[in-house]
Amino acid sequence: MRESMRLQALFHTLSDANRLGILKFIGTQSRSVSDVVAGVKLSQPLVSHHLKVLREHKLLKTRREGVFVFYELNDPRILEALGVFAEIAAEVQCCGKTARMFCCPDWFQGLAKTKRPAGRLVVKPVQGE
Amino acid sequence: MRESMRLQALFHTLSDANRLGILKFIGTQSRSVSDVVAGVKLSQPLVSHHLKVLREHKLLKTRREGVFVFYELNDPRILEALGVFAEIAAEVQCCGKTARMFCCPDWFQGLAKTKRPAGRLVVKPVQGE
DNA sequence: CTATAATATAAACATACATTTATATTAACG
DNA sequence: CGTTAATATAAATGTATGTTTATATTATAG
Known part of the structure; x- marks a missing residue:
């Protein structure tokens, strides 16, 4: 029954164009925060904020390397799943x-x-x- | 590029436990509003509201039959897609x-x-x- | 036409949250 | 230690929207 709650949380995390853009930009790679900032053209605090949300909801995982913090997908299936919904979304x-x-x-x-x-x-x- | 916007809209529509519950209840069937009200145990105005949102975002389609209005999935793939995300959501x-x-x-x-x-x-x- | 059941809409309310601006932390390096 | 680059956090702001309560619409029957 609380499957709905988890799904709600997941979808809410995904219901933001900037977060989707970040996920798409990261893709299968491992990107530092500044990489993402340059890639999606959003302010650094905003990117940090969204990365935090994505990390807290287990969509991204983190690895520190010196001054840099690298983010990557926590579950590679996410990309396929996004693809499925992208098709459906075309009808929206x-x-x-x-x-x-x-x-x-x-x-x-x-x-x-x-x-x-x-x-x-x-x-x-x-x-x- | 505005694929992100459409995806955002779709996910936002899905980011509500009540709407997810309604979708799950409807499943592959065709249900009247009162069916849904009884099924998900929410107030009638609230159900109507959520059905409207789901319809406006093309997740449900409508058929009127006398006094009754029947709702059903607009795209059967939605159920599979939800299943995919349900697995991922388990990690949340x-x-x-x-x-x-x-x-x-x-x-x-x-x-x-x-x-x-x-x-x-x-x-x-x-x-x- | 009137009454009644099914559904839809409206107003009011409370809250969440994306964004910006500014500042703080963290780590490497001299 | 002090400086600098990378990242994170905080406060402030404005807006969207889920829920409730009340009312309106729609269609059928009598």
């Missing part, structure tokens, strides 16, 4: 004609006319149906 | 010795000494590492 069809404000904002397109607002970011679904 | 090991307050509250155990608080519910990970 965000960014369609009726996409909401938060779906395809300027700052995400790299146009940066608007600035990424603070607070949580949630992708709203397409309107119809 | 919520409800361990060092579990946090929100992880195994009384109201979840059915003891109901405390009342389910309003607001969002998030499962915190185990402390160590």
Whole structure:
């Protein structure tokens, strides 16, 4: 019964585009924090924060080497599992004609006319149906 | 690149124990709203709300039959995909010795000494590492 | 048309949390 | 020891959203 709770925790950890980006960037490799910062183009504190979340939820594991801290996948199956959901997610069809404000904002397109607002970011679904 | 956004939306939809419970209850069947209400033991408005979220994100589809509205999985692969993550989630090991307050509250155990608080519910990970 | 059952919506509330800015820790090296 | 680079933490801020209570819609039957 509390399988639902564990699943909820796992999915919540994965329900963040930045964390997904970090996981994808790390992939099968072993990356230092600064590698990730350079790779995903997020601020260092933000990357540290997300890495911590991913580590606390056992998605990543850590190895220290001198001044560097390397992160890698804790369970290689995660990548396959993400692939499965990526297919399903294709049907969610965000960014369609009726996409909401938060779906395809300027700052995400790299146009940066608007600035990424603070607070949580949630992708709203397409309107119809 | 906006694959991350779609994945985020999908995972966010799945990051709720009640929604997971509803999906699991529906399974491969076709269930009316009142079926679900009876099955998962949540209030009718709450079930309606979650069904709406699941429908808007294309996880469920709807068919009306008289007064009844039947919900069923939009994509049968969802069940397999959930199974994959359930295995991975087993390692998250919520409800361990060092579990946090929100992880195994009384109201979840059915003891109901405390009342389910309003607001969002998030499962915190185990402390160590 | 009216009553009734099934479902959906709205308002109110409380809380979680992603982001930024600033600062602290940690380790190597001189 | 002091400096510097790599990483982590803290405080502040704004927003999203799950739940409840109450009410509205929808469709069928009489």
